[in-house]
Amino acid sequence: MAHEVTLIPGDGTGPELAQATRRVLEATGVEFEWDIQQAGIDAFEETGNPFPDETLASLRRTKVGIKGPTTTPVGSGFRSVNVLLRKELDLYACIRPCKAYTGVRTRFPETDIVIVRENTEDLYAGIEFEQGTPENAELREALARLGATVREDAGISIKPISIFGTERIVEAAFAYAESKGRAKVTAVHKANIMKFTDGLFLSVAREVAERHPDIEFNDRIVDNLCNQVITRPEEYDVLVLPNLYGDIVSDLCAGMIGGLGIAGGANIGTHAAVFEATHGSAPKYKGRNMVNPTALMLSGVYLLEHLGEADAATRMERAIAAVIARGEKVTFDLKPNRDDPTAVGTSEFADAVIEEMNA
Ligand code: NAD
Numbered sequence: 001m002a003h004e005v006t007l008i009p010g011d012g013t014g015p016e017l018a019q020a021t022r023r024v025l026e027a028t029g030v031e032f033e034w035d036i037q038q039a040g041i042d043a044f045e046e047t048g049n050p051f052p053d054e055t056l057a058s059l060r061r062t063k064v065g066i067k068g069p070t071t072t073p074v075g076s077g078f079r080s081v082n083v084l085l086r087k088e089l090d091l092y093a094c095i096r097p098c099k100a101y102t103g104v105r106t107r108f109p110e111t112d113i114v115i116v117r118e119n120t121e122d123l124y125a126g127i128e129f130e131q132g133t134p135e136n137a138e139l140r141e142a143l144a145r146l147g148a149t150v151r152e153d154a155g156i157s158i159k160p161i162s163i164f165g166t167e168r169i170v171e172a173a174f175a176y177a178e179s180k181g182r183a184k185v186t187a188v189h190k191a192n193i194m195k196f197t198d199g200l201f202l203s204v205a206r207e208v209a210e211r212h213p214d215i216e217f218n219d220r221i222v223d224n225l226c227n228q229v230i231t232r233p234e235e236y237d238v239l240v241l242p243n244l245y246g247d248i249v250s251d252l253c254a255g256m257i258g259g260l261g262i263a264g265g266a267n268i269g270t271h272a273a274v275f276e277a278t279h280g281s282a283p284k285y286k287g288r289n290m291v292n293p294t295a296l297m298l299s300g301v302y303l304l305e306h307l308g309e310a311d312a313a314t315r316m317e318r319a320i321a322a323v324i325a326r327g328e329k330v331t332f333d334l335k336p337n338r339d340d341p342t343a344v345g346t347s348e349f350a351d352a353v354i355e356e357m358n359a
Helices: 014-027 041-047 053-062 081-088 134-145 163-179 198-210 222-231 243-256 294-306 310-326 346-358
Strands: 003-008 032-036 064-067 093-099 112-118 184-189 216-221 238-241 266-268 273-276
Touching (some): 003 053, 014 294, 032 053, 093 243, 184 222, 198 216, 238 243
Parallel strands (some): 064 273, 184 216
Antiparallel strands (some): 093 266
């Protein structure tokens, strides 16, 4: 039976990446019934809404989606579609495997780290009070009554971290480690400074770890983690992090495995799952058939795993890895020199993966 999946092409380079990924997913032989829905800046310009109701309704119905990147205007405009999506569908776990494939130029070839990022809380919860507004003044007054002084000209963002939110993300990290035969989970935090948020994250993580004695557990302060992860990547396995650190460390690890073009991911919730690359819409490359579709394709591999299509997932990942290892029909970012005239386009990379799968 065909799997019904919501396909959101996104904007910028999203549509070309989504098209390449869709072709490879279909070439695995797994049958899909795509429900194509819009989100992002193009949807905003057409309808005034970057995240149309139909898109959300489709995801609620199919419970599974694959999404190209969407642009978020800086400072003003509209709120991030990704943040809204995660909130509306309670996609609380963002899972980003970062493995250095053979053939990719990297100083960290032994990297094989999985990032499990909390997706709904922390400074990303969207609880913000703009400088100069009455709400900001009211909050500062309340804080003053509690003995905390905040400058009048300050903007304020609130960082909530709960027992509930932490418990389920750390459980998700252990569940991932157990299902994939991983040995260790490291909780990442800044509990020495933010005792009541990151401190809570750490203490809940320790409690959850006690329920999983077969998996090793340790913790690291985020700045130290950044240092150690690039000096001794082989010591790290599964990392579980609050939202903001998870966002930053994801890009760090993506850089370690050869760049954003090859870092895929999954957003998993209790009622739905949405698969998407770590990178953004790379708008300067829009419509140029240049960018690397590997990140979205690997997100497609995780989609197949989620749908129970393990065999197809393995074949697709092996084919992607083989094309990268050969290094001929790869996009500019995977060539030793970014101006290499032998680099292929997004769609030709997809052709090479399909050819490899059928070989
Ligand atoms: P970006 O990830 O879009 O691009 C940064 C740079 O990384 C690019 O200029 C390019 O050099 C490289 N790059 C990214 N993807 C690549 C690929 N597939 N192949 C080759 N090179 C690639 O980051 P940005 O420029 O900071 O963000 C652009 C927009 O995307 C912003 O509006 C941002 O908010 C949004 N964004 C969306 C998502 C998402 O939809 N999940 C994630 C991150 C950023």
